[in-house]
Amino acid sequence: MTSDDAGATAPAGCPVVDVDHHDPAFHERRREAWAELRRCPVAFNERYGGFWMVSGHEEVEAVSRDAETFSSAHLREPVDGVTYLGIAGIPRGRAIPTAGIAEVEGPVHLALRRVINTRLVPNAVGRMRPTMEAAARWFLDQHVESGEIDLVLEYASPVPAVMTMELVGLPVDDWASYSALFHATVAHRPGEPEFDAAVGNIPEMLGRLGEAVAERRAAPRDDLLSDLLALEVDGRRLGDDEVRSVLWNLVGGGLDTTTSLTSLSLLHLARHPDLRRHLAEDPRLMTSATEEYLRYFSVNETLTRTVTADVELGGQQLRRGDHLMISWLSANLDERVFEVPDEVVLDRAPNPHLAFGSGPHRCIGMHMARTMFQVLVREVLDRIPDYRVDEARTRPYSGNPELNGLVRMPTTFTPGPRLGPSARPF
Ligand code: HEM
Structure with missing residues (x-):
């Protein structure tokens, strides 16, 4: 794609950048690329139909x-043949439904957040912790005697998947199908066989969600799915498709994000034995370390917005209908806010990172994500403290401009004993 394909040209006098965020070369040097972009924190890019790149904290x-x-809200027509989420070239397969709560505004958004939040506030997440710990122990138990595990596919991916099924009230046995589907759609690019196969499975998964919705309408239980079905906004219940779309958003939000944060952090700790030792020896560091890894990796790297009224931002005049790409990653590396932003400082304070966003759409699963991360990392540090990542077989996502993570991470360690029951605890 070149800028010749673009629809809009830059407004007169505004700073113009020429960056293709879909190019694998951009991903390989994205920290440097965003640092260059931050020299002008709001700049216009003529590619992909024209959009602003917002990079300053x-x-x-x-x-x-x-x-x-x-x-x-999703306000843009497809550009260059791909349906994009929001704007600016974040590809969304045609079969993927609209992003539930994330693209809703106004009273429906508020009502949805209120209902979902009751199950994701810190107290509610605290009640999930024993199940998280039991699940982490169980998945590690399956490999601990062998001395080999894939820390992405056999550990950091399954535990959030199981917990998300439990949270929503979906059949827990389905965790592996959801985990495989969401992992493949974010870890691979459209056109790669893994991505295309996963997208091919979406209709079946949506069918299964539809069955769960119908079952729960007939027989409500104490779970989030039943709460959503009981919700009334402006005197109206949500339709089945709306509920499915919210569930899809929750499941998608809950799965690979926490997986990526955990696996990238475990890889970083493996590469930095001094940090690994500090964190293992001083459990008080875990809270600040969680915030620091959230900041440093910002696994949800970018999102998009559409301007609804003329407005000035960062010294630039934006017009109604303009599109923006905002980079949480770049904001979290902004040298005007963070000292040594490219270093992991386990006890960094203050740490005003934006890894969960900010404002009305701020991540609703943030307490759950933090707790899962801490449980997963603690279990590894306690039980397989000498783990060694096989970096030759570890693969990063193949260039997804929105999310960062690892496809797989084969790991070896000194074998140890199983600790939990042989029966599955979830
Ligand atoms: C490390 C883990 C996670 C990261 C980095 C992360 C990051 C984010 C970010 C940046 C946003 C967008 C905020 C905005 O647009 O202003 C978001 C929204 C959201 N996240 Fe997360 N997230 C994580 C885990 C989770 C989990 C575990 C869940 C569900 C249990 C979840 C569910 C959602 C939902 C439903 C939204 C949309 C909220 C709204 O639009 O009101 N996320 N997340």
């Missing part, structure tokens, strides 16, 4: 706090 936060002016 202050500007990204301003956009995410003002949901009225910067809408998350």
Whole structure:
């Protein structure tokens, strides 16, 4: 793709950048690339139909706090043959439904958040912790005697998947299908066999979600799915498709994000034995270390918004209908806010990172994500403290501009004993 394919040209006098965020070369040097972009924190890119790239911490936060002016709704027609999420070249397969709560605004958004939040506030997440610990122990138990595990596919992916099934009230036995599907759609690019096969499975998964919705309508239980079905907004219940779309968003949000944060952090700890030792020896570091790895990796790297009214941002004049890509990753590496932003400082304080976003769309699963991360990392540090990653067989995502993570991470360690029951505890 070249800028010749673009629809819009830059407004007169505004800074123009020429960056293709879909190019694998951009991904390989994205920290440097965003550092260059931050020299002008709001700049226009003529590619992909034309859009603003917002890279400074202050500007990204301003956009995410003002949901009225910067809408998350999907307002753009397809450009260059791909249906994009929001704007700016984040590809979304045609079969993937709209992103539930993330693209809804106004009273419906508020009502959805209120209902979902009751099951994701810190107290509620605290009640999930024993199940998280039991699940982490069980998945590690399956490999601990052999001395080999894939820490992505056999550990950091299954535990969030099981917990998300439990949270929503979906059949827990389905965890592996959801985990495989969401992992493949974010870890691979359209056109790669793994991506195409996963997209091919979406209709069947949507069918299964539809069955769960119908079952719960007939017989409500104490779970989030039943809460959503009982919700009334402006005197109206949500339709089956709306509920499915919210569930899809929750499951998608809950799975590979936490997996990526955990696996990238475990890889980083393996490469930095001094940090691994500090974290293992001083459990008090875990809280600040969680925030620091959230900041450093910002696994949800970018999102998009559409301008609903003329507005000035970072010294630039934006017009109604303009599209923006906001980079949480770049905001979290902004040298105007963070000292040594490219280093992991386990006890960094303060740490005003935006890894979960900010404002009305701020990540609703953030407490659950933090707790899962801590449980998963603690279990590894306690039980297989000498783990060694086989880096030759470890693969990063193949260039997804929205999410970062690892496809797989084969790992070896000194074998140890099983600790839990042989029966599955979830
Ligand atoms: C490391 C883990 C995670 C990261 C880095 C992360 C990051 C984010 C970010 C950046 C946003 C967008 C905020 C915005 O647009 O302003 C978001 C929204 C969201 N996240 Fe997460 N997330 C994580 C885990 C989770 C989990 C575990 C769940 C579910 C249990 C979840 C569910 C959602 C949902 C439903 C939204 C949409 C909220 C809304 O639009 O109101 N996320 N997340």
